[in-house]
Every structure is written in structure tokens, then in C-alpha cells.
Amino acid sequence: MARHWLTIASPTTEAITNPLLAACEDGYVPDSIRILSNPTVQDNVSPIVPFLEDLVDDIVETHHEHLRSELPSLERTVRKVTRVHGDTHPELEAIESEFLSLEADVTEHIADEEETVFPEIVTLDDETPRTDTEAARIRDAINHLESEHDAAASHLEGIRDLSDDYTTPSDACTSYRNMLDRLQLHEEDMHVHIHKGNNVLCPDADALLTSA
Known part of the structure; x- marks a missing residue:
């Protein structure tokens, strides 16, 4: 990028x-x-063109494509581990529930970003003055993106807490260990994803919107 x-x-x-x-x-x-x-x-100083489009492309190619590939596979692993070890580790049912909620929200979120939010933001690259109605619509899209990122972060925190910071139980099998490792990697990737959206893309888009 x-x-x-x-x-x-x-x-x-x-x-x-x-x-x-x-x-x-x-x-x-x-x-x-x-x-x-x-x-x-x-x-x-020469302006950069495009600007926001580069950020959007990076988020889609680096994070969205990864999520589309990883989430279904990770879901199967979470379900399997919960089915096999749920009796001795009751926290797994709560982890499974939290993960499934996160997966559903994130799957809908990335589709919404690509179909609605990102196209609105990318239009700011041309620095064309916006009407008050257009500016309000774009700001609503930015606020919506940030609120969904906050909701995802809450799910991630829930999974971390329920797994005791991804601590591996002494009786964990290979699949159990694999699940915890992948959940931790998923959290790390999501935090980078959220950072790029909330702390880079959205503030830059708002600055361009303010200056237009």
C-alpha cells in the first residue's frame, strides 16, 4: 500500500x-x-491522485478477501471443538456464540462497505464541492462504518475474555490449539483492519469533506 x-x-x-x-x-x-x-x-505541493481509493483497495484486498476465506473455515473449527470439548469446557459454547455473532456481523459489514460506504468515500478523491445533503449522506456512511467497527471490536474482546486471553487448556487437542491460535490471529488482523478504517480512512475522508 x-x-x-x-x-x-x-x-x-x-x-x-x-x-x-x-x-x-x-x-x-x-x-x-x-x-x-x-x-x-x-x-x-502536488496533490496525490487517487488517495482514498488506495486506502479502500488496500482494506478490501488485504482484509476483506482474507475474511471471506478464513471465516467459514474458522467457523467449522470452532463448531468442531465446541462439539467435542464442550462438556469439559463449557466456555466453548459462549465462545462459539460470540464468534458466530461476529462472523454474521462482519460478513454483512464488509459487503455493506464495498457496496455502499466505500463508493461514497472514494468520490471525495476528486475534491468536488458537495451540497449539504451530499455531505450529510457521506458523513452518515462514515459514522455507520465506525459504529460497526466498534461492534466488531466488542465481539473480539468477548472472545478474548472467554478464552482467558487464548490460553490453551492442558487437555487441548491439536484442533483446540489450532482454533485458539486462529482466533488470536483473527483478532489481530481485525484490529489492523479497524485501525485503517477508524484512524486513517475515516479521518482522511472527513478532512477532504470539510475542505471541499
């Missing part, structure tokens, strides 16, 4: 370059820079 640097309302060139240089020293070297609502400096 290409790295981008977005700045808004910076009154001087130094206000842009100083934090940018600090980020580069920390290892974040952007491929391109976008300057928003900085009339005294924005003409000196």
Missing part, C-alpha cells in the same frame, strides 16, 4: 515540514503528500 501524508490548516511551510521530517525519522516515509485548506502553501 502506498503511504500518504495528509495535512490541513497549516499556516506555514514549517508547520508542514517539521512533523513530516519527524515522521520520516521515525520510519514513516510517505510516497506522496496532500495539502488541504492551506492557501499559502498548498500550491507548492
Whole structure:
């Protein structure tokens, strides 16, 4: 994924370059820079095109495709382990229930993102001024995306708590261990997915919407 640097309302060139240089020293070297609502400096920096589309493509290709492949297989493993070990580990039924709720929500969520939310956000790349009605519709889409991410995070926390931070029981078989490992990896991937949406895509989209 290409790295981008977005700045808004910076009154001087130094206000842009100083934090940018600090980020580069920390290892974040952007491929391109976008300057928003900085009339005294924005003409000196070339805009990036596309911007939000790159982020959307990364989320779909890196996370959505993985989820479509992993969730059905992981569901089968969770069901199997619960069926075999549920009598001696009653917490497995709660883990299964939490996971199935998460799977249903996430499956619907990624379809909604790709069909409704992302197309709205990508239109901001052209920086065309929006009517109040259009801006409100896009902001509603962004808020909806963030609320669904928060709901997914709650399910993930529930699974972690029920599994005692994915602790492997002494009598766990290979399938049991595999399930816990995959659930932990699933949580880690989902948190990266949520971070890209809530902390990168949505704020950048809102900044573009504000400046349009």
C-alpha cells in the first residue's frame, strides 16, 4: 500500500515540514503528500491522485478477501471443538456464540462497505464541492462504518475474555490449539483492519469533506 501524508490548516511551510521530517525519522516515509485548506502553501505541493481509493483497495484486498476465506473455515473449527470439548469446557459454547455473532456481523459489514460506504468515500478523491445533503449522506456512511467497527471490536474482546486471553487448556487437542491460535490471529488482523478504517480512512475522508 502506498503511504500518504495528509495535512490541513497549516499556516506555514514549517508547520508542514517539521512533523513530516519527524515522521520520516521515525520510519514513516510517505510516497506522496496532500495539502488541504492551506492557501499559502498548498500550491507548492502536488496533490496525490487517487488517495482514498488506495486506502479502500488496500482494506478490501488485504482484509476483506482474507475474511471471506478464513471465516467459514474458522467457523467449522470452532463448531468442531465446541462439539467435542464442550462438556469439559463449557466456555466453548459462549465462545462459539460470540464468534458466530461476529462472523454474521462482519460478513454483512464488509459487503455493506464495498457496496455502499466505500463508493461514497472514494468520490471525495476528486475534491468536488458537495451540497449539504451530499455531505450529510457521506458523513452518515462514515459514522455507520465506525459504529460497526466498534461492534466488531466488542465481539473480539468477548472472545478474548472467554478464552482467558487464548490460553490453551492442558487437555487441548491439536484442533483446540489450532482454533485458539486462529482466533488470536483473527483478532489481530481485525484490529489492523479497524485501525485503517477508524484512524486513517475515516479521518482522511472527513478532512477532504470539510475542505471541499
